[in-house]
Amino acid sequence: MNESRQLGIASELDRLADEYYKEQRYDEAESVYWLTLVIREKALGSDNPELAASFRNLANLYESRGRWAYAEKFHRRAIDITQAAFGADHPTVMIELHALAENYMNQEKYEDARLVMERQFLFWQSVLGEEHPFVAARAQKYKLLTDKIESGLQSNVIPFPARTAQASQPS
Numbered sequence: 001m002n003e004s005r006q007l008g009i010a011s012e013l014d015r016l017a018d019e020y021y022k023e024q025r026y027d028e029a030e031s032v033y034w035l036t037l038v039i040r041e042k043a044l045g046s047d048n049p050e051l052a053a054s055f056r057n058l059a060n061l062y063e064s065r066g067r068w069a070y071a072e073k074f075h076r077r078a079i080d081i082t083q084a085a086f087g088a089d090h091p092t093v094m095i096e097l098h099a100l101a102e103n104y105m106n107q108e109k110y111e112d113a114r115l116v117m118e119r120q121f122l123f124w125q126s127v128l129g130e131e132h133p134f135v136a137a138r139a140q141k142y143k144l145l146t147d148k149i150e151s152g153l154q155s156n157v158i159p160f161p162a163r164t165a166q167a168s169q170p171s
Contacts, residue, residue, distance in 0.1 A: 006043040010036045033057045049085040052078040068107045075100040094120045110149045
């Protein structure tokens with residue numbers, strides 16, 4: 001079967017998997033997304049940017065099932081593929097990074113999320129300018145995250161006198 005035919009089948013299967021996903025038939029969606037991944041990888045090779053879509057679909061599926069750590073691996077693979085194809089500073093890479101940052105937040109990996117969000121914020125700011133609404137929305141989301149990190153750090157800090165009292169109490 002030629003590459004064009006294989007990719008046509010993969011696209012049709014993607015649509016089927018998307019329908020299963022919308023209907024919350026996650027097991028069927030997962031099987032079809034995996035089949036799509038295998039077909040695309042065989043037809044295109046393991047580093048083709050079209051393959052990143054298959055990894056992204058699987059990541060989204062696993063996130064919808066609360067399997068955040070597993071989904072993270074698929075986001076990372078999609079990022080690796082898009083970076084290799086387009087370079088580190090490309091809009092497609094930034095979109096993939098956004099998905100990874102959201103994943104990190106759901107795993108409560110706030111510092112990891114902050115680093116990824118900062119990278120993409122600086123990119124969009126340089127491309128679109130500080131006044132662009134998209135940049136403003138990213139800045140607001142970044143600030144909310146940094147505030148969350150700061151408040152978490154503050155709530156985990158025991159004031160000095162309380163630490164002394166705790167240390168002197170028998171366990």
